[in-house]
Amino acid sequence: MSSYRQPGVVLTDRRFTVPLDHADPGGERIEVFGREAVAAGRVGQELPWLVYLEGGPGFGARRFVGAEAWLGRAVREYRVLLLDQRGTGLSTPANRQTLPLRGGPREQADYLAHFRSDSIVRDCELIRAQVTGGAPWTVLGQSFGGFCAVRYLSAAPEGLKAVLITGGLPSLDAHADDVYRAAYPRIERKVAAHYARYPQDAERARDIAAYLAEHRPESAGHRLTPQGFQSLGIMLGGGSGSHQLHYLLENAFVRTPHGAELSDAFQEAVRAACSFAGHPLYALLHESIYGQGGRATDWAAERVRAEFPQFDPERATAGDGPLLFTGETVHPWHFDVDPALRPLRETAELLARRTDWPALYDPERLAANEVPVAAAVYHDDMYVDTAHSLGTAAAVRGLRTWVTNEFEHDGLRAGGPRVLDRLLAMVRDEI
Known part of the structure; x- marks a missing residue:
């Protein structure tokens, strides 16, 4: 000692x-x-x-x-x-x-x-x-x-x-499905409150998602995608998170000889906020904390999100409503875009399919x-x-x-x- x-x-x-x-x-x-x-x-x-x-x-x-x-x-x-x-x-x-x-x-x-x-x-x-x-x-x-x-x-x-x-x-x-079925409406309320406070962020968020969908940039090996950008909504669960998100979005674009591009500073900030390098167990085990009763969690957040089509980023980029951020949800694509998780994709799949979790x-x-x-x-x-x-x-x-x-x-x-x-x-x- x-x-x-x-x-x-x-x-x-x-x-x-x-x-x-x-x-x-x-x-x-x-x-x-x-x-x-x-x-x-x-x-x-x-x-x-x-x-x-x-x-x-x-x-x-x-x-x-x-x-x-x-x-x-x-x-x-x-x-x-x-x-x-x-x-x-x-x-x-x-x-x-x-x-x-x-x-x-x-x-x-x-x-x-x-x-x-x-x-x-x-x-x-x-x-x-x-x-x-x-x-x-x-x-x-x-x-x-x-x-x-x-x-x-x-x-x-x-x-x-x-x-x-x-x-x-x-x-x-509650099964993980029940947890996320209750979570998505709460997340939507938090996003609505953010846009009510910072209405200018609605257009910014939509423009950023559209840029990411077209260009798919990378920052230090981390692929930046519209879905990954949406996960910044986890910030909205903290007391100052809405303000922090606003400051992150306000200088997203810079003028370059090739037109407007996402700034290096913004891309690095998004990468740092979305990376699981410092806490990979969060991604690997998050849904398993609800695992009991002989049922697999089976990527509950991803499956349940299909019941809430308003969270589809393509709807927002097409002009059909605001871009809705998500919260503390873990999805299979996290293991494709994040270099800290990529080698663990099959491990995560096995955990998602596991059914022998004991009661907690x-x-x-x-x-x-x-x-x-x-x-x-x-x-x-x-x-x-x-x-x-x-x-x-x-x-x-x-x-x-x-x-x-x-x-x-x-x-x-x-x-x-x-x-x-x-x-x-x-x-x-x-x-």
Whole structure:
């Protein structure tokens, strides 16, 4: 372990080894990384633990600089473990460079089947025994981290002192088709709100999509397509995302000796925003987080989109309505246009066809829950359906919800100390 200081905190890098397959504890092991954070003046004190589970899947824990955002509030009373879930951050990596070590696509898909929330919770339990001496800890789960927290309540509630969830209450039984069937109308509302705020962007977006359809440019090996451009709509799920999207679009074209072209700066910004190089597990495993009940996910977002023809970019470029951006949906074509994903296309196909996903949630155990749980549910959250979240809230005994439209999906980041304060007060029955 190595320790170092940043403003207001002392950080310690910690590494843990866990079984790849928890059903085979004597088999292959992988590494999980966690960064311990404690207030600078409380290093030697006995403090309760809070473990943070990032959203995703496929993202390592947020890299804070000092006691900023919600971490500053947390270290006032907790020793915090910022966990890089298996396959992310500084944990044993899983990407186009490392996965061939497993073998071919079949072996890679079998390996990645161990990277869902059920395995993440088993990791947490092994790690908890090492860092707390067996004492229960508090879990803070953002987005997919909240999905993991609900799995935790289903599988190992004895390890939990309290659970705090922000934008991450999953449906207990919805298939991926149901998730995306609910998502596309929400996405359309977010796009309409963006164009109402920035009406000039409607024509710009249509012109950009038309240019991409005709020229199919590449940036650093990434093929820029109308569908890929549409995926910038994922920005609209954050509090400042609409403004960021507007600024991205405003200088898309430059005048050249050959006429108007998309600027290098714009193409690079789009490539950076759309690339999965930093989080390939998001693309590989995103739909599998809904996999249970013996059904394949089978590219649910792509199939369900056919039920919403208004999202077809050709309609917009033909002048039949505005270009509709999409959201956090993953499609087969992502594995054709993105060089970080291209070698993993067959692996992704095998995961999409997989039918043996085990159940993630235990409704009976959740109905008998005794762990204090508080969840921020963001009204009309672009990424997680509000109705699904409230249905789950009603199914978990004692779970308290804070339903708010003050924040978008990134409320913990945008309003961190206030959001964390509110949830802590709720699990302590102070409000």
